[in-house]
Amino acid sequence: MRVLLTGGAGYIGSHVALVLLERGDDVIVVDDFSNSSPEGLRRVEKLTGGSIELVEADLADRAAAEAALADLDFEAVIHLAGLKAVGESVAQPSRYFRTNLNSTLNLLDIMRAKDVRKLVFSSSATVYGTPDADVDRLDESQPIGIGITNPYGRTKAFIEQIIADVQQAWPELEAVLLRYFNPVGAHPSGEIGEDPAGIPNNLMPFVAQVAVGRREKLSVFGDQYPTVDGTGVRDYIHVMDLAEGHVAALTHLSPGVEAYNLGSGEGHSVLEVVRAYEAASGREIPFEVVAPRAGDLAASVADPAKANADLDWRTTRTLGDACRDSWAWQTKNPNGFAPVG
Ligand code: NAD
Numbered sequence: 005m006r007v008l009l010t011g012g013a014g015y016i017g018s019h020v021a022l023v024l025l026e027r028g029d030d031v032i033v034v035d036d037f038s039n040s041s042p043e044g045l046r047r048v049e050k051l052t053g054g055s056i057e058l059v060e061a062d063l064a065d066r067a068a069a070e071a072a073l074a075d076l077d078f079e080a081v082i083h084l085a086g087l088k089a090v091g092e093s094v095a096q097p098s099r100y101f102r103t104n105l106n107s108t109l110n111l112l113d114i115m116r117a118k119d120v121r122k123l124v125f126s127s128s129a130t131v132y133g134t135p136d137a138d139v140d141r142l143d144e145s146q147p148i149g150i151g152i153t154n155p156y157g158r159t160k161a162f163i164e165q166i167i168a169d170v171q172q173a174w175p176e177l178e179a180v181l182l183r184y185f186n187p188v189g190a191h192p193s194g195e196i197g198e199d200p201a202g203i204p205n206n207l208m209p210f211v212a213q214v215a216v217g218r219r220e221k222l223s224v225f226g227d228q229y230p231t232v233d234g235t236g237v238r239d240y241i242h243v244m245d246l247a248e249g250h251v252a253a254l255t256h257l258s259p260g261v262e263a264y265n266l267g268s269g270e271g272h273s274v275l276e277v278v279r280a281y282e283a284a285s286g287r288e289i290p291f292e293v294v295a296p297r298a299g300d301l302a303a304s305v306a307d308p309a310k311a312n313a314d315l316d317w318r319t320t321r322t323l324g325d326a327c328r329d330s331w332a333w334q335t336k337n338p339n340g341f342a343p344v345g
């Protein structure tokens with residue numbers, strides 16, 4: 005298949021590109037490099053022996069998006085492009101809505117004009133907002149959009165609705181909404197991985213930087229939640245399992261819109277992540293418990309049964325595997341993709 009990856013130069017997109025190339029698909033990436041560099045994709049080419057067609061464009065800019073995609077030939081789109089920093093979205097809501105919504109609207113119009121009917125969208129477990137306290141594992145029948153605590157999360161819920169409305173008007177559209185839980189880890193080669201700019205917002209990249217000595221200690225956001233040890237519980241999914249979920253979704257598309265949770269179905273606390281990373285790295289991770297972070301949930305764990313059944317997909321890698329692979333990436337690339345020196 006010829007697949008267009010929007011945002012394909014980023015953390016998740018580069019791993020999806022790798023899995024597609026290994027399967028023998030043709031990969032085209034469109035990215036504006038606002039949160040990535042072409043280096044990750046160069047490494048993907050080296051790892052796979054494949055080649056990626058790379059187009060630089062801001063998809064939120066209508067004219068630029070049309071110009072970039074006009075002459076390209078592709079049968080399916082995996083739409084990962086977008087801004088994703090929760091805290092930044094609170095400070096810059098218009099930028100988040102403009103970028104994430106306009107990119108998607110432009111893309112959908114271009115797909116329709118070209119009669120490209122296959123779409124896989126990067127959604128997020130954040131669309132479930134603040135679920136009822138008695139819900140242990142979230143399945144796709146849970147309501148979405150209620151109690152979302154930040155503009156980033158609302159962009160995802162709005163885009164899910166936009167795709168559903170466009171499909172009503174264009175019944176041939178075959179769309180899947182993938183609700184990722186917490187993507188972590190890296191390709192086992194340690195050649196590609198997550199390269200956050202500045203201070204990492206997310207737990208595992210922060211822990212990785214503490215382990216490697218770039219930061220002094222981890223701040224644990226709260227230890228009084230009603231969880232196994234009082235710290236927040238999440239469903240951490242290895243990025244290679246997540247990438248394989250995209251391929252599974254691509255091969256199971258049919259007219260309509262379906263949402264799938266991509267998660268392991270298992271929760272781990274912050275302290276469990278710390279211990280797993282200590283075991284994988286052989287380093288001590290100093291930490292200090294601080295106040296809870298605004299908007300955080302006590303727990304968020306997927307029920308992945310629908311994806312297991314319909315997409316014939318399940319996670320095969322453990323939290324320990326993710327820590328090992330994150331550590332390989334971190335030690336081989338202590339400055340991420342930036343040149344050393
Ligand atoms: P990322 O920032 O590494 O990748 C996103 C890519 O999109 C980057 O390469 C960036 O340069 C590009 N991009 C941003 N705005 C663009 C624009 N206007 N035009 C073209 N390219 C643009 O993030 P990621 O972690 O790989 O996330 C990929 C997708 O998955 C995002 O949509 C994100 O919201 C979603 N998601 C991520 C997580 C997570 O924890 N990483 C969880 C749930 C959902």
Ligand code: WQD
Binds near residue numbers: 127129224
């Ligand atoms: C995990 C746990 C924190 C950092 C976010 C977005 C979500 C999705 C994934 C895109 C929580 C705790 C964290 C730290 C800590 N992204 N923590 N100290 O908040 O579950 O999800 O990323 O769609 O939308 O909200 O992930 O990695 O930030 O936090 O104690 O320095 O680690 O409180 O319990 P989160 P996270």
